[in-house]
Amino acid sequence: MTTTIIAVDVHDVRFPTSLTGDGSDAINRGDYSATYVELRTDDPSGAVGAGFTFTNGQGNEITCAAVRAFAPTLVGRTLEDFIAEPVAFSRSLTAHPQLRWLGPEKGVIHMATGAIINAVWDLRAKLAGVPLWRLLAEMPTDELVACVDFNHITDAITPADAAAILDKGRVGYEERLAGLESDGFPSYTTSVGWLGYPDDKVRALTRQAYAEGWRAMKMKVGGPLADDIRRAEIIRSEIGPDALLMMDANQVWDVDVAIAAMKELAAFNPYWIEEPTHADDVLGHARIAEAVRGFTNGTCHVATGEAGANKVIFKQLLQANAIGIMQIDSCRVAGVNEVLAEILMAAKFGVPICPHAGGVGLCEYVQHLAIFDYLRVGTSLDGRMVEYVDHLHEHFVDPVRTREGRYLLPEQPGYSATMKPSSIAEYSFPDGPVWAR
Amino acid sequence: MTTTIIAVDVHDVRFPTSLTGDGSDAINRGDYSATYVELRTDDPSGAVGAGFTFTNGQGNEITCAAVRAFAPTLVGRTLEDFIAEPVAFSRSLTAHPQLRWLGPEKGVIHMATGAIINAVWDLRAKLAGVPLWRLLAEMPTDELVACVDFNHITDAITPADAAAILDKGRVGYEERLAGLESDGFPSYTTSVGWLGYPDDKVRALTRQAYAEGWRAMKMKVGGPLADDIRRAEIIRSEIGPDALLMMDANQVWDVDVAIAAMKELAAFNPYWIEEPTHADDVLGHARIAEAVRGFTNGTCHVATGEAGANKVIFKQLLQANAIGIMQIDSCRVAGVNEVLAEILMAAKFGVPICPHAGGVGLCEYVQHLAIFDYLRVGTSLDGRMVEYVDHLHEHFVDPVRTREGRYLLPEQPGYSATMKPSSIAEYSFPDGPVWAR
Structure with missing residues (x-):
């Protein structure tokens, strides 16, 4: 057969x-x-x-x-x-x-x-x-x-x-699985701080997310520095000193600009700075990481990966000690097989994985990868969390399910990638009803 | 207007x-x-x-x-x-x-x-x-x-x-231009050693190219090492000890495989090893370059660029001392403007440019870039030559012209990119006569 x-x-x-x-x-x-x-x-x-x-x-x-x-x-x-x-x-x-x-x-x-x-x-x-x-x-x-x-x-x-890594990952597997079944997988939210949102919307969304149980939130930076500082103040004042605040510059800075900006933004105790410069700039990330480690006593990490082109880029980011967090993406590289290579390299170099999600369907995909990584490769939840963005899940047959800021284990067979036929028809470009209007 | x-x-x-x-x-x-x-x-x-x-x-x-x-x-x-x-x-x-x-x-x-x-x-x-x-x-x-x-x-x-580089490049401009007008621009040929050619064809083409005046030739490597060695022997025996022999692995090797292969191929005194590993692997190229410099006493350079994705990759290759020759490409990056950035960075780091050509129309394009580089930026012909492949020039309105292994200065207005309307019609895919047959 x-x-x-x-x-x-x-x-x-x-x-x-x-x-x-x-x-x-x-x-x-x-x-x-x-x-x-x-x-x-x-x-x-x-x-x-x-x-x-x-x-x-x-x-x-x-x-x-x-x-x-x-x-x-x-x-x-x-x-x-x-x-x-x-x-x-x-x-x-x-x-x-x-x-x-x-x-x-x-x-x-x-x-x-x-x-x-x-x-x-x-x-x-x-x-x-x-x-x-x-x-x-x-x-x-x-x-x-x-x-x-x-x-x-x-x-x-x-x-x-x-x-060797995968064999070692068998030890304790059942306990880790039982933990996920009862508590779910940690995540953080990016829904509070898009650049396109006005300050009052940022404050309201942050307050709401905190009330819902989120203790890790990400904001976008890379606009005028004074704006970034003001928005960071709003979010930090809402979430208190202990919750994690992550920052994401989406590659907009040059290397020295990134270092200068992070010297200012360090006042808000960021947990990571994501995509501080061009996605291809391994050496640039390494310089930024060294600088940021220096002036934050190692409390702020450089994170990147959503635009990481392939395993060769990820390999170098690890070799150059350029990232403290690896953000694998589920579908920019050549699918599950290449992501396996990245997950294994991260384990070899001792760098935790916090997958990139958001967009459409990325949460559905990456939950599987993060769960596999924890269960069989990384074996620790320290520093591991999956991005969560509350958009467009309704279009999937097997959407992500969350509870108090944690992903629940997917249960249906497959990779949770199947879209509802009605959504495909409605949003097809350019002839679906949404676009034809 | x-x-x-x-x-x-x-x-x-x-x-x-x-x-x-x-x-x-x-x-x-x-x-x-x-x-x-x-x-x-x-x-x-x-x-x-x-x-x-x-x-x-x-x-x-x-x-x-x-x-x-x-x-x-x-x-x-x-x-x-x-x-x-x-x-x-x-x-x-x-x-x-x-x-x-x-x-x-x-x-x-x-x-x-x-x-x-x-x-x-x-x-x-x-x-x-x-x-x-x-x-x-x-x-x-x-x-x-x-x-x-x-x-x-x-x-x-x-x-x-x-x-500062461009201002300095004004000095001696007229003499350099006069030299090009009389002698043309140095080039090398890649037409002798494609992997798909049998040994006797390689030997015959090498002999013919040498007779035509070429003193720099490139062969492809990266097949079984014994085959690469045999083909290198053929070419080196035809061109004698003084002509330049370049090797091109087209990214097929892993980093350590490249180093091991070049230890063997060094016997044929290669002038450069091109694309020894994946195009994105800046750190890998740096390791290979250091090794090859070591066991060739610096006579063999690492060269790359035809698959260099953008200026950020070229920047890092220079910063990491990973290349001794920069092979700019005319149309993989965002056109003339981005190539200008690459040419200027190469000058800043003191690395000569030998542009990638071949394919269809690449010789037509890159001659302009190499000539500009020499006249206004690099200002020396030491180590500078343009790839030449004798294919498909007949389809261009203003094709490259060569004499004794040197490009003659293009004279017509423009970037020599205009294709003959008859060629466009004949070779259009899938409906042109050549493909419809």
């Missing part, structure tokens, strides 16, 4: 979030969108693998075109091929002899690969009848190691290193 | 080069292609700005889609806007509030930006009635500096640094 991919359907789904200022930061003002992929199969149950990559609105048609470019590589292949030779499968996309030029392994072409590979994992987990986090967390070590393409990262981690 | 962009036309032009093994290397087997852009204007002469980005065949429709995504940003804008505020113009593309997410500043979206911005420069040079190299080389310093977006690179070069 094999399950064969018989068609690759792509939907350009866009939500008009730019109208409200949700998601506005120093550099992005987006319409949260998904390049939504359905892998249709010959499985008698009609099983469909669902995956997507997140984009910011305009250009979502470009990632859709990239998915279509890979379709001939996918149709006719089986899930069993993927399971037997996961690296060969993912390299047939990431090292495609013609399409690789368009990256290599970055940007549009890599994001499309991420949507596709995530859809294959969704299919696999659905057919196995388990949520993705459980499929991964309970997989034999050698099978997990075989999922990782170590090409270009062997100077940081070897298959033997990975196996 | 203003010149307004009234339409952006995009052509998907592909040449079936994969049929012959031309352009085959350790990772690419391509159909050399161009995402070809025409900026139509209201100029009474009918002037059209022509630009393109190079791709490897499949997926060229994706970069075409990316150019179309920018079209609404371009139509109605004037050449005079671009001249007056070049950074604002280029940031309207590179920092687009929605499209930036698809990079940021890398891959498909950045390559599309490169095609567009190059087309604007082609238009500008055509209307000025001069070849691009002359337009740039004779531009006042402050105007040139104003073309550079220093965002994210001020930790490596400031506007004042750039101005």
Whole structure:
């Protein structure tokens, strides 16, 4: 019995979030969108693998075109091929002899690969009848190691290193799982401090979030420094000295500007500064991290990853001691397999993971990755929390569920990526009713 | 009098080069292609700005889609806007509030930006009635500096640094220009050693190139090491001990594999090892460079750049002392303006530039950049040469001209990017006669 991919359907789904200022930061003002992929199969149950990559609105048609470019590589292949030779499968996309030029392994072409590979994992987990986090967390070590393409990262981690980490991660597994089942996974909220919100809205949202139980909140910075300071004062005054306040500059600063700004913003005791400069600037992040550690006595970390192009960038951020928090993203890199490489490297270097979420569907995706990381790799909740943004969950068949600032364990089979057919129809661009109006 | 962009036309032009093994290397087997852009204007002469980005065949429709995504940003804008505020113009593309997410500043979206911005420069040079190299080389310093977006690179070069370099570059300008007019610009050939060629073809092509006057040749490596060694023996035996032999691994090696391979290949006295590992791996290149300098007494350099995503990657390669040769590319980054940033950083760090060419149209483009660099920035031919590949020049209105292994100065107005209408028609994908057959 094999399950064969018989068609690759792509939907350009866009939500008009730019109208409200949700998601506005120093550099992005987006319409949260998904390049939504359905892998249709010959499985008698009609099983469909669902995956997507997140984009910011305009250009979502470009990632859709990239998915279509890979379709001939996918149709006719089986899930069993993927399971037997996961690296060969993912390299047939990431090292495609013609399409690789368009990256290599970055940007549009890599994001499309991420949507596709995530859809294959969704299919696999659905057919196995388990949520993705459980499929991964309970997989034999050698099978997990075989999922990782170590090409270009062997100077940081070897298959033997990975196996040792994953074997060690079996110890205490049941206790950790029981803890998650009763208490959920820690998270923080980014819904309070978008740049597009006026001060009174920031204050009201912060107060509300605190009342709801959130003790970690993130604000956007990178506007005029006086504005950043004023907004930081508002939030810190609302949450008191003990709750965590994170700051996110969305890459807008130059290296020396970042250092100067953080010297001022350090007064508000930030827990991390996220994306202080360009996402590709490993050496810049290293300089900023060293400076910030210096003037905060190590209490403020540099965090980045939502725009981290691939495992080679993450490898260097770790090698250069440039990050104290690694923010993996679920669909900018080439899907679950590449994220596994990143999670394992973070463990090797002792850096905790706090995944990037928000957008549309990113919370649904990354909860699985964070739970797997804790259960089988990182094994500690110290410094681990998942971003939470309260947008657009209603469009998913198996949306995230939270309680008092914690994610509850996903229970349905798959990767929680399946969107409601009614939402796909309503928000399809440009012909869905929302956009045709 | 203003010149307004009234339409952006995009052509998907592909040449079936994969049929012959031309352009085959350790990772690419391509159909050399161009995402070809025409900026139509209201100029009474009918002037059209022509630009393109190079791709490897499949997926060229994706970069075409990316150019179309920018079209609404371009139509109605004037050449005079671009001249007056070049950074604002280029940031309207590179920092687009929605499209930036698809990079940021890398891959498909950045390559599309490169095609567009190059087309604007082609238009500008055509209307000025001069070849691009002359337009740039004779531009006042402050105007040139104003073309550079220093965002994210001020930790490596400031506007004042750039101005000092460009002012100094005026000294001796006329002598250097006279030298180029009489002797042309040095180049090297990559046509002898593609991986897809059998040994006897490599030997015959090497012998022919040497007879034609070439004293610098590049071979592809990164296959089985024994094959690389055998091919290096063939070429070195044909060209003697004094001619330069360069090697190009096209990113196929891991860091430690690269070091081990170069220990063996050092026997053939390579002048550089190009793309020894993943293009994003700044720290990996730095380690390889240090090792190779060690066991070759500094005679072999690490070179990279054709897949360098943007100025932030080039900045770090220089800061980390990871390259001894910088290989700028004309259309992977955001066009002439971003290349100016790279050329100026290379000068600041004292690293010579040997541009990447080949593909389709890249020789036509990069000759202008190399000539500008020599005339106004680098001011020395020591270690400077432009790649030359003898493919597909016949499709251009103003093709490169060479004599005894040297590029002759382009004379026609513009950026030499204009393709013959008959070639566009013949090779358009998928409906042109070549592909419809």
